[in-house]
Amino acid sequence: MKCELISVGTELxxxxxxxxxxxxxxxxxSLLGIRVYFHTTVGDNPNRLEEAVRIAFNRSDLIITTGGLGPTQDDLTKEVIAKLFKRELIQDEKTKEDLLQYFANREFTMTPNNLKQTFIPETAEILFNPCGTAPGILLKEQGRVIIMLPGPPREMTRVFEDAVLPLLKQDNQQLVISRYYNLSDIGESATEDRLLDLIDAQVNPTIATYAKMGEVLVRITANGRDENEVNTLLDHYQEIMLSRFKENIFSFSKESLQETVCKLLLxxxxxxxxxxxxxxxxxxxxLTEYPxxxxxxxxxxxxxxNEAKINLLGVKKETLDTYGAVSAETAREMCENLQKISQSMLSVSVTGIAGPEGGSEKKPVGLVYIGVCFNELTDVYHYHFNGERKVVQQKTANKVFHLIRKTIVDKSK
Amino acid sequence: MKCELISVGTELxxxxxxxxxxxxxxxxxSLLGIRVYFHTTVGDNPNRLEEAVRIAFNRSDLIITTGGLGPTQDDLTKEVIAKLFKRELIQDEKTKEDLLQYFANREFTMTPNNLKQTFIPETAEILFNPCGTAPGILLKEQGRVIIMLPGPPREMTRVFEDAVLPLLKQDNQQLVISRYYNLSDIGESATEDRLLDLIDAQVNPTIATYAKMGEVLVRITANGRDENEVNTLLDHYQEIMLSRFKENIFSFSKESLQETVCKLLLxxxxxxxxxxxxxxxxxxxxLTEYPxxxxxxxxxxxxxxNEAKINLLGVKKETLDTYGAVSAETAREMCENLQKISQSMLSVSVTGIAGPEGGSEKKPVGLVYIGVCFNELTDVYHYHFNGERKVVQQKTANKVFHLIRKTIVDKSK
Known part of the structure; x- marks a missing residue:
């Protein structure tokens, strides 16, 4: 099936x-095996929008539009498409009820222009929108399918997931399943490198890697006729993933490293x-982002x-004078004293040079010491991170979460 | 001038x-007054790419492509466009030198396929790329201009800024200047509301608002024949902005509230x-993001x-028991004690309920107390923020920065 996406909105x-x-x-x-061949974006202009739909209709089996379904005069998608395919717009009673209910629930006053959203092209199917006032619309014409979705991403994704995805899956003969592997302490290129034989030869399953700072998400997607066939393919790749990334996999979902660590602590x-x-x-x-x-x-x-390190944490002035604030000794005192002050089972300390100023030949920008104290035992790690200030800070935080997880997994058996 | 953008790449x-x-x-x-009427995205497929260029050529005066200029076999933009407009691809000696220099500087070994990037359609202009190996290309055909830019955003923006922007400005009879107003303590819809008369009537200058969490950036853009004409228009609007948003404007640039406050403190x-x-x-x-x-x-x-509030900050157990941790009294003790501990001129404290749990009828999720102590005087503010946990935390932080700025501006004269 060939698909084209049309985005409508001058703001784009x-x-x-x-x-x-x-x-x-x-x-x-793509995950459903549907090929998207074109994206087109047009403004809130009826002639150019009609031109875009006409072109798409001549070359695609499935057209999905986003935007232009709202209550104002410059929301034109439905009107243009109805006119092009010679459909009347007819008020839908159920949609009108939903709309009145939507405003009643929120104690908002409805303005009259909102009623525009209750008019639907004849013969079209309505795709209920639980998050907004404009429903999605599905229209069939000459064996092709045109789906109109609202523009705000939250509404668009919800209507797509609730109403469009089940229809597309139903049409799809293939079952598609993805498994996720979330890795820390390894970069995207190193991950790819270790998977190069599989990536080069990939047909089914396919492998995709996504980099976030300090994390790499690997998605392995397989398709087949039934669950058994698909899972057999995926199980084989799972073994490979586990053998090649044993130390790195921290979750089998899209869950972030921070979330995984907070869950583990709790x-x-x-x-x-x-x-x-x-x-x-x-x-x-x-840490405190986690409920x-x-x-x-x-x-x-x-x-x-330095004053705060001395006054609040009881780091010895001597230590700071002898080894410097950025040193293994300071990191160690920080986390050992913190454990006493806080009475926590695990304490972590960080001291480093985030830059751009403050570096020296011996202690360059990006040098960071991390102390982890658990069960009365302290380990001090040091790293040298590249990047600008904010990046060094972010990479350090990620490494701390990695070390917390590693410490708990290794030592709390 | 009507413009169309074509993005090339299956990854999209x-x-x-x-x-x-x-x-x-x-x-x-848009800032140059050039109207972009269409965006089209196509994959690395010669037939569909040719179709997209052909359609764009029939309806636009300026076509800018991004992507597909790299060294591999599936990079096709230049080849497809050269063929469509019957141009030979000829090796450019200067581009070849630049390429060899590029690899020499980085001590990388050049693979032979890189030489593909030194072939340029005859009669085309080369747009030097200082950040990568694929130069941009400008081609004129039947009074229309086709500009091909590399796909990686860093390279694309650099070539655009260095080589394309000056050419477009030169062609442009109009001078276009934007001024920015960055507002805090007001939402986007309230900002728009207060500007509705101007937005409804806008021709020149035009007004655009951009919402970030806790900030609204207003951009006012005017055009005219010379600087004097443009600035007269902008000065008039500046007066209006200052009279309507006196309390809210914290900077006349895109600088964030956090940056503005850190600068002010320093x-x-x-x-x-x-x-x-x-x-x-x-x-x-x-705060510590700022160098x-x-x-x-x-x-x-x-x-x-509560233990940390008592042990580290010396908040009285009695205060916590009587008024609760989330109370004006606790916020006040927190920041007054903090000032003594830290010997800082200004101290701020925050206590609230970020949710999703922990709320009650009397103290709902989103209730936050903020204490600000400056020159021995303490003010305690309270707010009720909507949104999920992370949003409440972010809105609280923004409000604190707003209050720090307000306190300094009002009280340190």
Whole structure:
């Protein structure tokens, strides 16, 4: 099946909005084995929109439009397509009820122009939109399918998932399943390198890697006639993944490293405390993004200055004078003293040079010491991270989460 | 001038890559008064690429392609366009020298397929690429201009800025200038509402608003024959902006609120300390993103638990028992005690309920108290923020930066 995506909206053509909708839809459709051959973007202009739909209709079996279904005068998608394919717009009673209910639920007053959204081209199917006022619309014409979705990404994805995906899957003879492997402590190119034989030869399953800072997500997608066939293919690749990335896989889902670590801390009831210099609170703030983390996290210190390291953490002035604030000795004292202060089972400390200033030949920008104290035993690690200030801070935080996980997995058996 | 953008690359059609190039180019071209009427994306397929170029050529004066200029077999843009407009591809000696130099500088070994990039359609102009191996190409045909740019965003933007922008500006009879106003403590819809008379009537200047969390950027763009004419238009709007948003404008640039506040603290040498509960270190970490902030920021505490509030900050157990951890009284003690501990000129404290759990009828999720202590005087503010956990944390942090700025501006005269 050949598919074309048409995005409607002048905000896209003047660069006010980044078009994330086409990426989402392209990925979802590809996973179903549907080939997307063109993306077209047009503004809120009836003639150019009609031209785009006409061109797409001549070369594609499935056309999905996003945007232009709203209540205002410049929302034209439905009107243009109805006119092109000679359909009347007829008010749909159920959609009108849904709309009135939507406003009643939110205690908003409905303006009259909203009623425009209750008019649907005759013979079309309505795709219910639980997050907004404009429903999606499915129209069949000369063996081709035209699907109109609302433009706001939250509404678009919801209508697609709830109403479009089941229809497309039904048409699809193939079963498609993906498995995810989330890796830390390895870069994307190193990951690819270790998978190169499989990537070069890939047909089914296919392999895709996605890099986030400090994490690499590997997606392995297989298709086949039934679950058994698909899972046999995937099981074989799973063995390979486990043998090649044993140390790196921290989750079998899209869950981030931070989420995985927070879950682990909560599950094992391991209390944690942080003392940060160069990351300045980033680690604590990533911990506290996780709901319920207060069960195990109570104390975080940002000891950015030497005075704070001495006064709050009791680091010896002598240590700072002899070895410097950025040293293994300071990192060790920071996390050992933190453990006493916070009474946490696990404590971590970070001291480093995030840059751009403050580096020297002996201690360059990017040098970071990380202390991890668990069960009265302290390990101090050091790294040299490349990148600008924010990147060094982010990479350090990621490494800390990696080390917390590793420490718990290795030592809390 | 009517313009169309063509993005080339199968990675876009399968959703592996988000198309940020079109947003960048659309915005830059709009600022020059060039109208972008269509975006088209095609894969690395010669027939479909030719079709896309042919359609664009029939309806646009300026076509800009991105992608497909690399060294491999599936990079086809130049080849397809040269064939369509009957141009030979001829090796360019200067481009070959540049390429050899590029590899020499980086001590990389050049593979033979790289030489493909030194072949340029006859009569075309070469647009030097200082960041990569594929130069841009400009071709004129029947009064229309076709510009081919490399796909990687860093290379694309560099070639566009260095080589394309000057040419377009030269062709452009109009001078276009934008001024920016960055607002805090107001939402996007409230900003629009206060500008509705101008937005509805807009011709020249035009007004665009961009929302970031806790900030609204207003861009006012005017065009005219010379600087004097354009600035007269902009000055008039500047007066309106200043009268309507006096309290909200924190910078006349795209600079974020956090950057503005860090600059202000450094300029005025005002030392600052933070004590955070529900934001968990987010404020400290946003401060420490700014290079050189260690001059004024030394101490941050994340007192997430009651024990930490008592042990680290000396909050009275009685206060916590009587008023609760989330209360004006606790916020006040937190920041007043923090000032004593840190000896900072300005101290801020945050205590609230980020959710999703922990709310009650009296103290719902999103309730936040912020204490600001400056020159021995303490103000405690309270807010109720909507949104999920991360959003409440982010909105709280933004409000703290807003309050720091307001306190300094109002009280340090």
């Amino acid at each position: 053509l003047v660069g006010d909005t980044l078009n994330t909708n086409v990426q989402y839809l392209s990925r979802e459709l 599950e094992k009831r391991i209390s944690v405390a942080t003392a940060e210099s160069c990351t300045g609170g980033l680690i604590a703030s990533q 319920g983390i207060s069960m195990v996290f109570g104390t975080g210190l940002v000891t950015y200055s | 059609l399968v959703g592996d890559t988000l198309n940020t190039n079109v947003q960048y180019l659309s915005r830059e071209l 300029e005025k040498r005002i030392s600052v300390a933070t004590a955070e509960s529900c934001t968990g270190g987010l404020i400290a970490s946003q 050189g902030i260690s001059m004024v920021f030394g101490t941050g505490l994340v007192t997430y638990s």
